[in-house]
Amino acid sequence: MSQSLERSAHAALEALAEGFCMADADHRVTYWNAAAERLFGVPRRDALGREVWDLLPAEGASELRERLARADGAGAMLHLTLLSDRELFARHLAVHASPLESGGLALHFRDATAEQRLAAQYEQLLESIRDGFIAVDRDWRITYVNRAAETLLSVRRSRAAGVDVWPLLPKEPRAVVNAIRWTMRERGPRHLEAIHPRGKLYRGRRFDVWTHPLPDGGVSILFEDVTDRLAKEVELARLAAEAEEASRAKSRFFAAVSHELRTPLNAIVGYTHLLATNTYGNVPAGAMRASERAGVCAEHLSRLVDDVLLLTTVEIDKLPVFAATVSLAPFLDSVLPHLRQQAEAKRLDLQVDVPGGLPPIDTDPERLRQIVTALLSNAIKFTTRGVVSLRARMAGEGRWLEISIRDTGPGIDPEDRERIFGPFEQVGGEARTDSATRGTGLGLTIARQLARKLGGDITVSGTFGEGAEFVVRLPA
Template identity: 55%
Template structure:
């Protein structure tokens, strides 16, 4: 629309704008100049109308801006760019849009607040310890913060405008895939402990966040986590060494236990023969000494047996041989010695095992668990009762060993399952009478080997209840 001047009376809304608004025709001459444009650029409307826009707005005459405005006319794609009007005027943002009949509409907004916000965010990005890089839709770097300059050994003036694709490492492939993926679909992506295949990074590791930018392009936020990776690798090495040391300890205990069992059992046998006058009459003090030696040797033999079971459980070599088992008949037979022991102590012993319950389990391992639980219940219950109850539910059998003893304090409930840990009354000061401190440890490990669990119920002062749960069908 060359030579046409817009009638101001027809567009009063544009006159009311606080922003400068200018239109130019196809011949690049000013066809409209509102009152805000007069104030903003210091040019009277009469002087601006009909003049080439490059004269009315000298700042628009810069070759780069002229080319971009021409592209708006050619492609009809809107443009938003910073605009420096010169002088003491405020910073502006120019929105250039094509007009339907030809020419352009130029809308100049005060960008002071926007610039202030942008400067604040720029200072924030510059101050963070993580690297930050912004890339436009054409893969051109538009921003690099100071942390990124340090981490990547680049300088802002050299990085901005460079193509990220040219400098993108080929290794690892997931790095390039994440950047291309977010650029393509706009979905954020996260990578951990990425090690770019670039020699000058000297094998450093980075955590990377790739996010889309509102105006197109992507942002990269990355943190150097090399020290963290090195610490984790060192911890993994130490853990492996500790595990190997534990396995070596278990193998040592197993070997020593095997070697000690034979002579200890011989000592037990010979001292028993001595204490029972099998070799002839012995003085009474000698018989008592032999009996005491026999008791001590039996205690050591039990300790060796417990250590052997514990170590073989720890290194997963304990054999398990499941077999069909009628539980009521089995427990009646296994617990009969304990019934007599409890009654001799003045305790009431109860067994409640419904007939007909059958499960597939290793009888010997189950016996070891039940022995440990019932022995403890009788040993540490001064009066009252010991009760063994059985019930089947949800594909498993529950064996509950209850006592009316003093219970176990809350602070001791976790550690009673630890090896060599013992809690209780003063009667446990004698090592022979208090046992090895391995019974519950072994019982819980054996429960796990059978595919079940062992837990403690009951509170301080209200007795204790140990609950063993094992599947009706033995696990593979």
């Protein structure tokens, strides 16, 4: 080596922030840089010529000597804890040992205290998890096994370090072995789901397996026991299927019973009407009142049957929709007469505001009739005095038709505005105490489902105590 090159190398070694020394074949120090002086507190003049072991704290020196002997000094990377006599804490050093042509050693000391503390934190984390974790080096030797993996593989950690990993892993299925080898070769992660290892050791359990490459060239293997989770998922799927079948059975039952009830109810309504109109001759006044009351109750029950039938039809998604062009003004002329009679009977003012230039829309007129009837009937039913109004307008640059139905009734508490759309849900109020007039509690449920089936929705707003406003929004 030329003198200029030697001076350059010396300057570079002196500029290192990490300790560096060289020793001859007898392990006597031949070079000791400035960083080594600071690291070990030994001046260069005192270090040269002494055995390297004498310059290190006793415990660290002994371990370094033994491990270098086992590694034959061939480029070994060792992690040691050197206890300084001058300090009250342990210092972790990473020591890289390389052989020299002369038979000596070059030792590179790097302070790895921060790294070691971080590694300790990771180790605590790995010990706290319930999943088995194994780390292996590039030669397939185990470098770490957590407590859960000890139990899983039936191996003691004290005996696992440095052991070949393959005898401990399941031979079947081959997907596990293939994933580990692929990660080692391609340096990419793999994830296997619900693996069922063969063998009595695994007791028929299933695992999710993750493999990840490690910075030192090895691989980490994580086993998550998912047996209980999979069993719960199967049980939940079974319960969901049973609940769905029960719901379908309920819908079939309601539909069948509703159809069977409708015929005799229609007969009762018809005959009570005939009695009330003296079709069969004069009827005593008391019998007339009884007949009228029976007719009202029969009609109420008939509406309930119709609502239940319609609701179950919506639930099983068999409700037909037939789109047609609907001009709103003439459409409402055919829908509103009987609703006006209901409003007049309660001395309510039913107001309708439909602009003359409102364009027709494409929708199912029968379903729209059911929606408007349900909302107006609901407004009239629960309004004791004042006004019920219907207004229509185009919104969203002509892409939507909005029909607003507003009343001066008791209004709806904001906390109840979603609940009222549930089946059989009603909120309290003076107008809701009579079972013959309060309704079935299905009108709003059916109206919203129909609106959504037509591609729209229904929302509710208003001031509690001053009335409510329902807005139907349908695509134009």
